[in-house]
Amino acid sequence: MHAARWSDHDHYFGPFTFAFGDHYRTIAVCLRSSDDEDRDATFRISIGRFSFLSVVPKWLIKPERKRVQAHYWSAETIERMGRDWYWEITPREYGFSISEGHLSIAFGRMTLDSSTEQRWGCFLPWTQWRHVRHSLYGMNGEHFWTEPKGSKWDAYRAAKQECPRAVFAFEDFDGEKLTAATMIEEREWKFGEGWFKWLCLFRRRKISRSLNIEFSGETGPEKGSWKGGTTGTSIEMRPGELHEDAFRRYCDEQHRSKYRKYSVKFLSRVSEVTPV
Structure with missing residues (x-):
């Protein structure tokens, strides 16, 4: 055998x-x-x-x-x-x-x-994290909006339209000049679900702050193809970072498409900071 x-x-x-x-x-x-x-x-x-x-x-x-x-x-x-x-x-x-x-x-x-x-x-409810908060933040990291309990998608979409964003100019891997609009989001989870919500008293909550990035056009080696390039992404923010620091770090890092790695180049911060 x-x-x-x-x-x-x-x-x-x-x-x-x-x-x-x-x-x-x-x-x-x-x-x-x-x-x-x-x-x-x-x-x-x-x-x-x-x-x-x-x-x-x-x-x-x-x-x-x-x-x-x-x-x-x-x-x-x-x-x-x-x-x-x-x-x-x-x-x-x-x-x-x-x-x-x-x-x-x-x-x-x-x-x-x-x-x-x-x-x-x-x-198993005693192993799960429950989402308790979704917030948006302004240009200097100040609180802008927190999603009310029981709200629908429309509430987030309206707040997203009003939230101030920073706009940056950058150069894609092929030399094309594009812009990126960034917004700060934060999500919070507590441990335990249902009858086991009390377990959050014994575990530290999880908080994730991210930079939401929306590009003015397709980016990456697959743009223009049937698959299409990247039109938006998000990255985890580090303590103390704001829009420009986080976006500069994104530009300095290598990114991966389906077939190859590539990078983009930071150019400048656009003077206007306007809601999208």
Whole structure:
């Protein structure tokens, strides 16, 4: 009995596999059957970045087999096969996994179709962050607007139109002169949802301040193509930064398009600072 492959970092010991992942972290216990490609049936335990797999006898857990009438087969194919039907084989899985606060429980067939797959899941409320505030800030970092509770998208759109912005001239990677209008946004999250909101008393809130950037035209190597260039983006702001410092840093950094890296050049700050 050989071992089952799990990742690019597998180590095999007879029918057992030990795998180490660089990024993906989970807690899982799963028993999975073979499939239509006759892969091995496996039992897996995952803890953090480590996974342990063992090949198990296929009779221990069998896939679902359903006889399907082959209406689309030609007469020649039916005569060659000696039948007008085929087996539809769907793997089964039993167990659970927890990843990034999401609990998933498998209790049967795995079809990759939510309407037929036998799987249930939910986010665990004691692992989640809830969004509590969205604010806009002015030219010197002064508070301009905070989204009222229960407000709709129209309220944000109206505030966004009125919020003062800085406008900068810059040169795209190909020498084209464009402008960028910037706006400061800030979002806040507290820990715990539902009955577990009280957990925020024991964890520091998360606050993210970002510079929203809207360009006067498409930027980047893909502009003018079917995919289109970048017309807007946002970057995390560092403590003490305002519009110009953050945008200069954006221009100094390298950016990545689908096919290559590129950079843009800061030119000047446009004298007018007007709402968009």
